[in-house]
Amino acid sequence: MINVAGHLREQNGTYQMVLSWKDETGKRRTKSISTGLPVKGNKKRAESLLRQTQKEFNPETMQQVGDLSVPEYLTRWLRESVMNLSPDTYGRYAYDMGRVIIPYFERKRLSLKALTPRDLETFFRYERQQEEATVQQLLDWHKELTDALQYAVDSNWLKANPVKTVDPCLDNSPVLFNDFLMDWLKMMKSRVAITTYANYEIVITRRR
Template identity: 30%
Template sequence: MGHREITGSLAERNGRYTAILNLYDEDGKRRQKSIALGIPVKGNKRKAQARLEELKREYSTSSCSPAKSRQESPLFADFLHDWLKTTAPTIERTTYQSYQGLIDARLDSFFRERRLRLQDLEAKHIRELHQSIFKDGCNANTVIHYHAVVRKALQYAVKNGLVTENVADRVDRPKKGKYLAEFNSKEELAALFEATKDDSISVVIQLAAYYGLRRSEVLGIRWSAIDFEQGTLPINHKVTEGKADGKHQLYTEDKLKTKSIFRTLPLIPAVRVLLEEQRARQEEYRKLFKKSYCADYLDYVCTDEMGKLFRPNYITDHFKLLLEQHGLRHIRFHDLRHSCASLLLSQGIPMKQIQEWLGHSTFATTADIYSHLDFNSKLESADAISAAFAKEQRDAGMNLSL
């Protein structure tokens, strides 16, 4: 069957024009393609019509016929990997690893099994992706993470002229679920400190709980940064873990995600004692193991008996094991950060100060996570409304007496 002429029309969606193209394959089978023009409807019909004609010409050229276009367009699964390699230098290492994990875990197999090519991707395919994730028992937040990767990849494709529309923008994301953080009470933290006091990661646990530090932050604390005379503890370095050439590797760097993460905290008296004890232990181990002692991390506080820096994943796994061994309630290591925040709130510390203590980039982040724990502010509101009604009642009583 000969090549059929491409036809098209304009449609209005949310106050803007969308081009609807009728494309035909070698067998004459029609398929429609919607392309959001981004042109406001009011007063722009001629402009939109001109853009529609341009699109028809683009799709009508022999080099861009639908059949050939589909053959040349890469499989979307392959495109995801290529996009990630291209964008790697522009994103954080941890972000890259997160994207890589999501692609490997589900996106590659989902799109590869369907043999979907980049130019054939439609909104319905992304909706099917969402449904498959929900079907596997995952929550809305998981769907949002996968959706974000697909959308970012398609943004790159649009920017580089590989497709004309980001179809992910035509798919509604599910509403983000409210995250209720787990945390230990001060009694539970005291029990945890006592139970783990002789373990090699005791210093890691206590530093994380006292300061609400992220795992990467507590492992990044260095002796040279601590000012014992001024009593300050800077948070300006991090330790992360990733794969390079198939092998696990530690990364130590001063580059933190946002400026707010760089912060200097006061040296709490109990932490000063903790650090002095840790330094004495390190010196003892260094004398004991001599040449076998690792000299690569002498400036780091959180090292094991052989002087090696703890791996972040080891901290997570070993912390879980410690809780099981001592019969303590299960929480994640990151929940020590939430425990710190809950204790600060219980002591009446304002949310803004907690934001600065934890190093959140925005106040909204802190409020979103911990507002349900801020009972003190609710008590103030209760007192205020109670006082207001009491005043109304007193005034009403005085009017009646008159």
């Protein structure tokens, strides 16, 4: 069992956890992870989160977070953010992630590091046009994705937050034809006979 040391530091007004350990060659390794907690009034919560993270952190089996799929990362973020959010906020985030955001990205098979603003624009456009999402829903999902992806930036897993440049309420990029076909196919699933849908699916997936 590798001994993982840790301490807190202040960065940009929030607590950061700094973990350190020796690898199999004896070389000292470190990793910085944001708690997301403002410094003022949160020292005890940050210390508790640090102890929990030290206990659960296993560098021997650690997967590069950037290689996680988007749904895997979002699920992990929810698990790690539970102490940083109020119960009401966490409940709303978990509901929206589980009902809307994670199921959408499960179909896309994107890794966290491959996620681009265009992918997020496509998500919001789909929810606007196919699912008839309200403006408030779009803004809520944008806020939730911003928080989730900013955690990856603060933890040095992403260089920049790809959702920050995206306006969830505007069509500011052209629809890619493949994206249009797949979105149309999903829409038709509940509107035509199963055999008809199966034929559509064969034609479209072969075309791609």
